[in-house]
Amino acid sequence: MEGSEVKEISEGMARIKTYGNVFYNPVQQFNRDLSVIVLNAFAKEYKPESQTPWEAGTKYDDGIIILEALSATGLRSIRYAKEVKGVKEIVANDISVKAVDDIKRNISANAVEDLVTASHDDATMLMYMCRKERRFDAIDLDPYGSPSIFLDSAVQTVKEGGLLLVTSTDMAVLAGNSPETCHSKYGAISLRTKACHEMALRILLQCIESHANRYGRYIVPLLSLSADFYIRVFVRVFTSAKICKQTLSKLSTVYHCTGCGSFVLEPLGVIKFNEKNQQIKYGLPTRSLGGSCQHCDHPHHVGGPIWNAPLHSPQFVEKLLAEVPQHLGTFKRIEGVLNVIKEELPDSPLYYTLEQLSGTLHVETPSMIMIRSAILNGGYKVSYTHMNKTSIKTNAPAKFIWDVMRIWQSKHPISKKRSVKSTPATTILGKSTDFEVSFEYNAEANPESKKLGLLRFPQNPLPNWGPGTRATAM
Ligand SMILES: C[S@@+](CC[C@H](N)C(=O)[O-])C[C@H]1O[C@@H](n2cnc3c(N)ncnc32)[C@H](O)[C@@H]1O
Ligand SMILES: [Zn+2]
Structure with missing residues (x-):
């Protein structure tokens, strides 16, 4: 600790210090504030049988168990401990020794020892070790860059109906600057389209779904956001081999015209309902090959597959809007963004x-x-x-x-x-x-x-904002 620069950070109900070169990005407060309200709404929906009126900062044996797999300073976990109602336990994990030192100090400085435990491990190893006996109700993945290497373990280690909170900050890759890299990381080709932010969200959701499908599981997105330099999705994970069969029809190839930018989505699968025997039949779509754009005669680029089902749960968004605490640092932005999301057409992908x-x-x-x-x-x-x-x-x-x-x-x-x-x-x-x-x-x-004059499209939050620099304390 000697000689290292000390930074003091105050955000939400947490007051933390960081000593080494541990990652902290103030611009992501919006991400953390939003995660706090999503976890509050999720806990209520997920544990409806609980009789106790929950308060934040108190440990409940019937509350939720959260893993913050890549925690850096511990700020996020400490905020969850102090601001999420109905928590049983939070594990704040990081691979870096310096980060874990910070996490431990910050846990005791904030007096949340009964709720937050520090863990020093590779996130993937920790999740694989927990995937059988000790699964988590919610797993937060907030890496620097792509979360793809953490998805295989995360989809197995989240409990039935549990929540994954996933950030991606490699927007250039997801937004079409490097379709090859996007394919190797996310299993889908990104395209340079005007709707690249929505493509990015739909590629990430497709990627999580494909990991989940390997274990007979599938996702239900609650909320999917594009903000500043990153995207963040909140999805619940359920198990059903039968529903996994529907995945093909929730995915589409994207034909993007290189001339006028028009796009056509082609689902990978079709579902037909047979009225006679009341059964669902799964099939493949038939298509005639090729053809240039019917509007400008230019050829297409072919991207995807992307998630072609809804990005948000309208009921969940309503619940969030009903309960956004006004004291949150980014309240105005959350209120504005959630209201625009509420108005988004659910069944018209891209724009x-x-x-x-x-x-x-x-x-x-x-x-x-x-x-x-x-x-x-x-x-x-x-x-x-x-x-x-x-x-x-x-x-x-x-x-x-x-x-x-x-x-x-x-x-x-x-x-x-x-x-x-x-x-x-x-x-x-x-x-x-x-x-x-x-x-x-x-x-x-x-x-x-x-x-209503809401803050719908906020300007860049800080001068020189961006994903920050990768923590060097590994
Ligand atoms: C972007 S920071 C996390 C920021 C934090 N969630 C927040 O809201 O302030 C990413 C962290 O992941 C850690 N990390 C990178 N690879 C890891 C791995 N395989 N397992 C665990 N932690 C890892 C880094 O040490 C770094 O502290
Ligand atoms: Zn065209």
Whole structure:
């Protein structure tokens, strides 16, 4: 300890010190605050039979057991001990000796010895040793970079119906900068699309599901978030060989047009219900090979497989919104983001962005309200996603969206100088318009979360924010 720099950190109900080069990133307070409220809601849902009215900071024998597998300073575990109601025990583990020294000191400085135990182990070894006799109700994986190497042990060591809380910070890999690396880590090809943050979430969920499936288990996502430089998912894990058969139909290949950015999702499996014998039949989809983009005639890139089932549980999001404590440091942000998530269309994976549509056609950008009105006036649904300020998530067919843009362009003609032959723009604008399009103001185009003036798309939290540097104390 001598000569090493001491940093004092105060976050939520925890006051901690770190002595060595142990990892701490203040920007991730949002991640920790959110995990606190998710664990509170999860504990209530998971242990409904408990008769005791739980309080935070007290040990309950019928409470939940949490493993923080990569704990660094212990901050997160200490916050869980002091802020989550209904805890029996928390194990704060790290592979680094210096980190474990910090964890031990911080446990006693915060007087949570009855709730938090320090552990010095490789997270994977610890989980493998616990997967039979001593499983956990919740396992938090918060690595620097990809969590992929921890998933095989985590999906086995979480109890039936238990919760996995997983962070990924290797966004460049997940967002299409290195599809090869993404495939080797996550078993899926990432694409450089405007909807890359949602692709990233869906690749991570696909990866957790595939690990779970190996042990006859499957996931149910409660909440999936993209924030700052990372993604974070909260999924419950259940066991059923029968439901594992449905996984194929929860996964899709993504065809992404290299010209106009339109995307088509093709499920890997289909489920048919036979009315006669009331039985489910699993099958494979049939498809005709190839073909270029029907909008701009350019070829596609093929990515995935991605998770094509819902990202969140609407009931769980409602529960969270009902119980976000106002004193949390990032309360305003949590309230804003959860409200936008509540409004996200659950069955329309991926999204367009406003600039993508106008940029492809080199046309003046319409207002968000106009585009949203046109989609609603056409009888389709539209929403934002919390992942992008100019996102357009819709169940309208891509042909309708390009019709909207063609009509918009006819009223705001493209400059002659910029129209070059055989670009996606010239091909799209050369095609006929089939749908009727009205840009008349539609009151529903303005979402509740915006009317309420919530903090929906927060700016970068700190100057020079980012994933921080990998801890050197290993
Ligand atoms: C990003 S930090 C964790 C931050 C912490 N969860 C928080 O919220 O402040 C990652 C930690 O994982 C530890 N680590 C890396 N590989 C590990 C392994 N195989 N087993 C256990 N810990 C590991 C590192 O020493 C580092 O302290
Ligand atoms: Zn195209």
